[in-house]
Amino acid sequence: MRVERILAPNPGPFTGSGTNTYLIISDGEALIIDPGPLERAHEEAILTSLVDLRPKGILVTHTHEDHAPLANPLAADLDLPAYGYAPGPNFKPDLLLADEDWVWFGREQVQALHTPGHSVDHLCFLARDSLFTGDHIMGGSSVVVEDMSAYLASLRRLQQLHPARLYPGHGLVMHDPAGIVAGYIEHRLQREQQVLSAIKTGASTVMDIVQTVYEDIDSDLHPLAAMSVRAHLTKLADDGVVQHMENDVVSLVGELP
DSSP states (O other): OEEEEEEOSOOBTTTBTOOEEEEEEETTEEEEEOOOSSOHHHHHHHHHHTTTSEEEEEEOSOOOTTTSTTHHHHHHHHTOOEEESSOBTTBOOSEEOOTTOEEEETTEEEEEEEOOSSSTTOEEEEETTEEEEETTSOSSSOOOOSOHHHHHHHHHHHHTTOOSEEEESSSOOBSOHHHHHHHHHHHHHHHHHHHHHHHHTTOOBHHHHHHHHTTTSOGGGHHHHHHHHHHHHHHHHHTTSEEEOGGGBEEETTSOO
């Protein structure tokens, strides 16, 4: 099995150097993972890389705009199926993939793993001992989390797979999966304690917490930081530690906001 990376020309604060499109190749057949945004130059780069290969399908990790929009038009152009967990605003799968489903190409197969957290529809793809992580694990930018409980559970699931390398949706290949996944879990648990500490010392709204916990990041990124804070608060509320109420007001359980 061989892996080729094609970098989309969409660098930015949330995409790092750009979105990674991957070709995974076996016996002259290829699967395309995350064709990325609607960008003609990037589509041409993918098509050029497919010369002398027989493409078999397009796999989408999730429906965010930097990963999925090119999938349907490219699939139509190549007369291929596009696979994904669920439809979204930028993507409609031709074939749905459930957790632990397999897709064959050449002499190899890829297993879809449902890994919610960054988004409810997120998939990672396991091919031999290589894990394609989409935005569940990424380099060059921080992961924004919608559901913290699900995200941590998905990380712990990946720990049990013991892959040899990670191919992230952004950034370069990672060769210490065990250390990286453990570090991600530790970071999120530390953030949870920082959020809780901010509440205990007087923060009473989501933005109060953001300004305390994320004081060292550019304020332009605070709206995204607020998404992660809300995900932490939802988990803490489910754990019975805080009350997360309307209008982003928060307090410890048993205290008035």
